[in-house]
Amino acid sequence: MNTASEEQSGDHSRSAQLYRRGCQVMPGGVSRNTVLRSPHPLYAQKGEGCYVTDVEGVRRIDFANNMASLIHGHAHPEVVAAVKQQLEKGTAFTLATEAEVLFAEHLCSRSAGFEKLRFVNSGTEAVMSCLKAARAYTGRTKIAKVEGAYHGLYDYAEVSQTASPANWGEVNSPSSVPVAQGTPQAVLDDVVIIPFNDPELAIEILDRHAAELACVLLDLLPHRVGLIPATAEFFQAIYDWTRSNGALLVCDEVITLRTNYGGAQEWFDVRPDLTAMGKMIGGGFPVGAIAGHSEIMEVMNPLAARIVFPLSGTFSANPVTMTAGRISMELFDMPAVKRLNLLAERARKQIVEAIKLADIPACVTGAGSMFRVHMKPVAPRNYREAFVTDQEAIRTKLLLDHLFDNGLMMINTCTGTLSTVMTEKEIDILTDVMLGGFRKIKAQFPC
Numbered sequence: 085m086n087t088a089s090e091e092q093s094g095d096h097s098r099s100a101q102l103y104r105r106g107c108q109v110m111p112g113g114v115s116r117n118t119v120l121r122s123p124h125p126l127y128a129q130k131g132e133g134c135y136v137t138d139v140e141g142v143r144r145i146d147f148a149n150n151m152a153s154l155i156h157g158h159a160h161p162e163v164v165a166a167v168k169q170q171l172e173k174g175t176a177f178t179l180a181t182e183a184e185v186l187f188a189e190h191l192c193s194r195s196a197g198f199e200k201l202r203f204v205n206s207g208t209e210a211v212m213s214c215l216k217a218a219r220a221y222t223g224r225t226k227i228a229k230v231e232g233a234y235h236g237l238y239d240y241a242e243v244s245q246t247a248s249p250a251n252w253g254e255v256n257s258p259s260s261v262p263v264a265q266g267t268p269q270a271v272l273d274d275v276v277i278i279p280f281n282d283p284e285l286a287i288e289i290l291d292r293h294a295a296e297l298a299c300v301l302l303d304l305l306p307h308r309v310g311l312i313p314a315t316a317e318f319f320q321a322i323y324d325w326t327r328s329n330g331a332l333l334v335c336d337e338v339i340t341l342r343t344n345y346g347g348a349q350e351w352f353d354v355r356p357d358l359t360a361m362g363k364m365i366g367g368g369f370p371v372g373a374i375a376g377h378s379e380i381m382e383v384m385n386p387l388a389a390r391i392v393f394p395l396s397g398t399f400s401a402n403p404v405t406m407t408a409g410r411i412s413m414e415l416f417d418m419p420a421v422k423r424l425n426l427l428a429e430r431a432r433k434q435i436v437e438a439i440k441l442a443d444i445p446a447c448v449t450g451a452g453s454m455f456r457v458h459m460k461p462v463a464p465r466n467y468r469e470a471f472v473t474d475q476e477a478i479r480t481k482l483l484l485d486h487l488f489d490n491g492l493m494m495i496n497t498c499t500g501t502l503s504t505v506m507t508e509k510e511i512d513i514l515t516d517v518m519l520g521g522f523r524k525i526k527a528q529f530p531c
């Protein structure tokens with residue numbers, strides 16, 4: 085991102101101009117690395133349904149949905165109307181609100197595992213609160229997590245999120261790799277890294293720390309691990325291990341809640357002790373939530389005889405988020421979940437056909453209402469297999485640029501998430517354009 089060279093290259097688009105100004109006041113020019121694009125990010129003007137128009141006036145179909153957080157696309161009329169009403173009544177109080185109670189009641193009704201719930205402001209905060217609750221409940225300090233899984237920015241949760249062949253260590257003893265420089269060694273020592281979907285090896289590693297682990301943290305469809313669903317064997321093995329060893333099972337459903345009415349955990353017969361939520365439950369506004377068994381959630385009870393985990397936040401459960409979130413989640417009822425998953429199934433099938441037609445070494449993974457395209461001939465089974473090589477990165481970028489230039493926005497790992505306002509029309513456009521992208525790749529990299 086060289087702003088001087090852009091100036092010389094004469095890029096006078098509104099986005100380029102805004103970016104030059106952004107660079108004067110923000111490191112990297114923006115507050116979220118996810119929106120960066122070369123040579124500059126594009127700036128949004130408005131979103132309507134599944135379409136986003138940038139400040140240049142270009143309209144694209146949105147398969148990124150603010151990193152999987154917009155389940156009904158942009159500016160859903162029912163959400164807008166309810167939020168407008170709430171805005172006029174005030175946005176945040178040092179009082180509790182009915183909006184909080186209504187939304188907590190709704191979310192608790194979606195799963196037997198959500199007996200009690202508390203709201204926070206982001207997925208990062210939700211995961212952090214689950215880990216702190218697990219420590220408070222068990223009196224233990226260590227946590228275990230899957231190599232490569234993204235759970236937000238909390239020091240402990242982000243360990244090994246960006247591990248690479250240079251530092252990930254032996255497969256049967258994965259290293260705890262820091263993300264941010266300056267991460268305390270004590271944090272790394274307290275995070276145990278396990279491989280995804282390898283129950284035997286994961287249990288062997290967990291056994292080495294059995295007496296010290298407060299919890300195992302799992303995303304059941306981890307995006308960075310390849311967007312592959314957890315197998316029943318893996319989930320059950322981890323669940324059983326936590327039962328036998330006095331640890332909690334924490335599921336990060338910040339993204340995957342969209343997979344079923346009660347989240348990806350519905351794929352299995354048993355429920356985790358705690359669930360972190362975020363993204364779509366905010367109805368387009370910042371949010372997080374922690375749900376779980378009443379007895380464990382009691383650690384957050386400030387009225388208990390002994391307070392073990394105080395939890396507060398100035399904007400937690402603000403009535404605007406609560407209102408937008410409740411309306412959105414009520415609209416995302418069982419038929420809506422089913423319809424969206426079928427639409428995504430159509431997308432995955434058609435992408436597989438396009439890969440065959442173009443005859444390139446690529447594959448598609450995903451479940452529920454999400455998919456991810458890999459420039460690999462065979463679907464990865466874990467983070468090490470999903471790791472994107474330099475050659476694959478070049479092809480992925482070519483595909484993403486082709487999609488973008490032809491009116492389609494994706495998450496930069498070539499992951500797509502659907503919104504309920506999409507129809508077969510948008511899926512067919514996506515897969516047609518993708519076929520063109522695959523053919524372009526084939527032409528540039530013939531074998």
Ligand SMILES: Cc1ncc(COP(=O)(O)O)c(C=O)c1O
Binds near residue numbers: 206207211338363
């Ligand atoms: C699985 C998962 N957990 C947690 C987070 C963190 O959520 P937030 O960005 O709201 O802090 C994310 C964000 O992408 C996520 O994908």
